Amino acid sequence: MRVPINWLREYVAIDVAVEELAAAINSSVAEVERIVRRGVVDRDGNLGLYRVGRVVEAGKHPNADRLQVCRVDVGEGEPRQIVCGAWNFGPGAAVAVALPGAVLPGGQRLERVTLRGATSEGMILSERELELGPDHAGILVLENAPEPGTPLADVLPLADDVLELETTPNRPDLLAVYGVAREVAALYGAELAPPPGHATPHTIAGDERVDVTVEDRDGCPRYVGRLFRQVRVGSSPPWLKARLVAAGMRPISNVVDVTNYVMHALGNPLHAFDVERLGGGRIVVRRARDGEELRTLDGTLRRLDPRDLVIADAERAVAIAGIMGGEDSEVSKETTDVLLEAANFEPVTILKSSERLGLRTDGSNRWEKGVDPYLAEQAATLATELIVELAGARWTGEVDVRGTLPERPVVRLRPERASTLVGLEIASGEQRERLERLGFDVGDDWTVVVPTWRARDVIREADLVEEIARFRLDDVPFTLPRRRSAGRLTAAQRLRRQVEDVLVGCGFTEAYTSSLVASDPSADAIRLPTPLTSDQAVLRTTLVPSVAAAARRNLEIGNEDVALFEIARVYHPSGGARPSERVHVAGVVEGGFARAKGAVETLFGALRIDARFERAQGPRIALTLGGSVRELEDCLGAFELNLGELLAWRPGVLRYEDVITFPAVKQDVAFVVDEEVPAGALVDAAREVAGPELRQMRAFDVYRGEQVGPGKKSVAFAVTFQSGERTLSDEDAARLRERIVSALRDRFGAVLRH
Amino acid sequence: MDRVAAVDVEALEREALDAITGAADLRELDEARVRFLGRKSELKTALRNIRDRETGMTLNALRDRLEAGVEERRRELEAAERERAAAGDTFDVTLPGQAIPRGHLHLITQIRREVEDVFLGLGYEVVDGDEVEDTWHLFDALNMPPQHITRSPLHTLYLNGDVVLRTETSASQIRVMESRPPPVYVVSPGRVYRRDTADATHSSMFHQIEGLAVDRGITLADLKGTLLHVARALFGEEREARFSTDFFPFTEPSVGMAISCFRCDGSGCPTCKQTGWIELLGSGLVDPNVLANVGYDPEEVSGFAFGLGLERAAMLRHGVPDIRMFLENDLRFLRQF
Numbered sequence A: 001m002r003v004p005i006n007w008l009r010e011y012v013a014i015d016v017a018v019e020e021l022a023a024a025i026n027s028s029v030a031e032v033e034r035i036v037r038r039g040v041v042d043r044d045g046n047l048g049l050y051r052v053g054r055v056v057e058a059g060k061h062p063n064a065d066r067l068q069v070c071r072v073d074v075g076e077g078e079p080r081q082i083v084c085g086a087w088n089f090g091p092g093a094a095v096a097v098a099l100p101g102a103v104l105p106g107g108q109r110l111e112r113v114t115l116r117g118a119t120s121e122g123m124i125l126s127e128r129e130l131e132l133g134p135d136h137a138g139i140l141v142l143e144n145a146p147e148p149g150t151p152l153a154d155v156l157p158l159a160d161d162v163l164e165l166e167t168t169p170n171r172p173d174l175l176a177v178y179g180v181a182r183e184v185a186a187l188y189g190a191e192l193a194p195p196p197g198h199a200t201p202h203t204i205a206g207d208e209r210v211d212v213t214v215e216d217r218d219g220c221p222r223y224v225g226r227l228f229r230q231v232r233v234g235s236s237p238p239w240l241k242a243r244l245v246a247a248g249m250r251p252i253s254n255v256v257d258v259t260n261y262v263m264h265a266l267g268n269p270l271h272a273f274d275v276e277r278l279g280g281g282r283i284v285v286r287r288a289r290d291g292e293e294l295r296t297l298d299g300t301l302r303r304l305d306p307r308d309l310v311i312a313d314a315e316r317a318v319a320i321a322g323i324m325g326g327e328d329s330e331v332s333k334e335t336t337d338v339l340l341e342a343a344n345f346e347p348v349t350i351l352k353s354s355e356r357l358g359l360r361t362d363g364s365n366r367w368e369k370g371v372d373p374y375l376a377e378q379a380a381t382l383a384t385e386l387i388v389e390l391a392g393a394r395w396t397g398e399v400d401v402r403g404t405l406p407e408r409p410v411v412r413l414r415p416e417r418a419s420t421l422v423g424l425e426i427a428s429g430e431q432r433e434r435l436e437r438l439g440f441d442v443g444d445d446w447t448v449v450v451p452t453w454r455a456r457d458v459i460r461e462a463d464l465v466e467e468i469a470r471f472r473l474d475d476v477p478f479t480l481p482r483r484r485s486a487g488r489l490t491a492a493q494r495l496r497r498q499v500e501d502v503l504v505g506c507g508f509t510e511a512y513t514s515s516l517v518a519s520d521p522s523a524d525a526i527r528l529p530t531p532l533t534s535d536q537a538v539l540r541t542t543l544v545p546s547v548a549a550a551a552r553r554n555l556e557i558g559n560e561d562v563a564l565f566e567i568a569r570v571y572h573p574s575g576g577a578r579p580s581e582r583v584h585v586a587g588v589v590e591g592g593f594a595r596a597k598g599a600v601e602t603l604f605g606a607l608r609i610d611a612r613f614e615r616a617q618g619p620r621i622a623l624t625l626g627g628s629v630r631e632l633e634d635c636l637g638a639f640e641l642n643l644g645e646l647l648a649w650r651p652g653v654l655r656y657e658d659v660i661t662f663p664a665v666k667q668d669v670a671f672v673v674d675e676e677v678p679a680g681a682l683v684d685a686a687r688e689v690a691g692p693e694l695r696q697m698r699a700f701d702v703y704r705g706e707q708v709g710p711g712k713k714s715v716a717f718a719v720t721f722q723s724g725e726r727t728l729s730d731e732d733a734a735r736l737r738e739r740i741v742s743a744l745r746d747r748f749g750a751v752l753r754h
Numbered sequence B: 001m002d003r004v005a006a007v008d009v010e011a012l013e014r015e016a017l018d019a020i021t022g023a024a025d026l027r028e029l030d031e032a033r034v035r036f037l038g039r040k041s042e043l044k045t046a047l048r049n050i051r052d053r054e055t056g057m058t059l060n061a062l063r064d065r066l067e068a069g070v071e072e073r074r075r076e077l078e079a080a081e082r083e084r085a086a087a088g089d090t091f092d093v094t095l096p097g098q099a100i101p102r103g104h105l106h107l108i109t110q111i112r113r114e115v116e117d118v119f120l121g122l123g124y125e126v127v128d129g130d131e132v133e134d135t136w137h138l139f140d141a142l143n144m145p146p147q148h149i150t151r152s153p154l155h156t157l158y159l160n161g162d163v164v165l166r167t168e169t170s171a172s173q174i175r176v177m178e179s180r181p182p183p184v185y186v187v188s189p190g191r192v193y194r195r196d197t198a199d200a201t202h203s204s205m206f207h208q209i210e211g212l213a214v215d216r217g218i219t220l221a222d223l224k225g226t227l228l229h230v231a232r233a234l235f236g237e238e239r240e241a242r243f244s245t246d247f248f249p250f251t252e253p254s255v256g257m258a259i260s261c262f263r264c265d266g267s268g269c270p271t272c273k274q275t276g277w278i279e280l281l282g283s284g285l286v287d288p289n290v291l292a293n294v295g296y297d298p299e300e301v302s303g304f305a306f307g308l309g310l311e312r313a314a315m316l317r318h319g320v321p322d323i324r325m326f327l328e329n330d331l332r333f334l335r336q337f
């Protein structure tokens, strides 16, 4: 929403710097995205170089067919000679003149120049050069012939600042300059002018019937139609064009400009139809028929949906209600009779149609937020005044089709409650005044009647508290809640952090990959019915493919020491309404199975989980607690574990063991076994027979070759015997070792290698 | 009695001490130690064969003297070594040490932990909410009317008519409040999903952390104080906070928080779009409808809630130009942090 400051000041007389005003609005009303300075720069006396001039003489340039040489009185006594390229004026015309040295709106500095031998001591300006409108065909001829030498800024809005607001969806009333003015009045305790058009309302000059039928009252709670005859469609006066341009709209013709102007002033979008082009001269508000089509103002042929609300004539749709008019019934230069629509449309209908059609307009943007139905008449009044004045029209007929309009909400306010919730003592008198300036009626008993333009938004005491609080946000102190609460991480959260830290310590870097994938190895994985893209179609049940893909991309780029991990959720059908979500950790690392397993072993070690690894189906896959370790086809090592399962297997408090008092006996032993026998099985069997005095048995070498024969391997173990109660003698160690040797021989045919 | 069990104590001591004190470096010293005190040395052999107490005392005393001599010479040699190094020989301390590989936490994890820790310090709990939510917890209970724009399949990823990928972590608020009576002091971090086409500032998946405090007497001032504390923890102790009116269905009043720019300290720069202020997050007092929806009495308790985008915080603080970098997992990027 663009709010030109000059326009704003028409409704509320304030005298504050625009930066200060913007800061105040930003805090209490709506975000100010930026301040745009438009037109002639008001700096270093620049404005003083723009004057009203009167053309004294004008004649063809002796050396140039397309130029005029003029003598222009700019209030200096002696007229100046100015060369000009336009021909739409003659002696006597009042024109806008910039003198040499003036900085033009584009930033260019005007110099005294000689054009084909004729000196030009200034420039006669067009509206586009002043950023007051689009017209560049001729120069701007001023109405009412102001005195030569009058500062041009007194006659035209030369310089303006425009606030660009980003309003919130609950405040359609702020999509109007008058609505913003009301807030500014409340901010500064300033007087708000009565709504525009209401000072001297025009009276109707006829009693023509306006034929409007509203078939769909839900979609269109109100329809004010006004008929105008003898309309002279033409271009708008400079002040109107200037305002529209400043507000970001393009001037088109006086009638259309008036509808846009009123929309921007009051917030109620309007539409003007050429009555001649309405079949049967009538208006029917209804839903679109199946397959009905309409060519809209932008030239697009649109296929309508039976849920779309349309404005139709006797035969066909002539506008998509609240969104865009049709090309056929548009007001044109030839139009003489106009039907003005000041209606009210139901927000959801407009929102849905706008979404279906992919068409958002200044009108739909307002309707979808809920425009005050009481506003229609006010808007019609202002538009009538302007159409009559600017297009010389006669207002000859009116209809106001409406049901019961909503009552104004009534809310009780406890001023002390407002102060309590805000945490700042706000005097009840201040609360009352603020609300009243915003248009609320506050009774002696603090019964608050909400104005119609806030009726959708303010329906409870909390909403009133916001109305009071938002004007004092800077004054609210910074405090902390008084209660001392106690918080800590849960066991699962601490586990997650520990896993993150251990893996980082192992050289793994954390990756974040998408939960949504193109496909998943599990046939049960949940598919989105309407994914955003095909590669985000399935909720994954495993992390490894995504992390592996990230690892491969890194290898392709040429990054070294690739080791990635991710902790994220996976999703499985649960049988219930929502899937079950589990937190997994997955890692992918260069260096194959052994590196991946090493990381998992370090992780288990850090978590004090005693885990086993078992061969699973497929090459180089091991199952372990809560997941698996594997080698991928391209020799990347990978693992994935369910953190929930690890949590369940974590030991409680660790108990002290005496590993110091009595010395350990360390030996290396090697066994020759068949290839198929896993080292882990040997260790398990050894533990079983040797008991707790076998403190550690770790395979450190596997040998295959001539010395052990075909189909065999030799596995060397570092073995540690230790007791917590006594020193193990050489004989004790020998006895334990013999038990292991004979058990492995009996079970696996293992032969001790010397 | 100089001669003990065939060992000439004096001669042995003289010979050994000569070798020890004459050792020119640590290697020679160690050779001498092995020769005179090692397992196979004359002295050790004699010690193993001791028959009488007196001989034992003599030989043990000799061993002690020799060991003391070795220690003394070792200290002298080490001191000399250090002196030489200090005097500037060729030992290059600027060469890199032995590499010990280290991984990196993702920047978003680092920020998540920072925020969690700030709130743990304030006595909050951390709650992990589910990413797949039903429309009651994500929308209805949060006071979003049926026609609210976020509920449209144009904005939200639906699994079916009632089940969606959460668009905000706010649903965690509802789950926590449903599960226990007030007071509630929690933060809830996690992934959220939007039907947004990816560009420099949009991603269909990103991370938020939601905060909620509900208790007797919670005020807008408490919200301001708490969020200022967080902002300073994340962006520096000199930060100031500015609050402005905003709108969210689940808070009333709703306020946005901006912090004073940490790049330019308020004088204006591209980071703050020349305003001196940076919008950081949305927040507000919990809407009474939300409290009523979970069975809390809005007359008894009040609360505040906020939602902080972790990617946004990371991008602001570290100057990361494009949100998509957080999901690209390029190690060159990840290893910067």
Ligand SMILES: [Zn+2]
Pocket: B261, B262, B263, B264, B265, B266, B267, B268, B269, B270, B271, B272, B273, B274, B276, B277
């Ligand atoms: Zn800055």
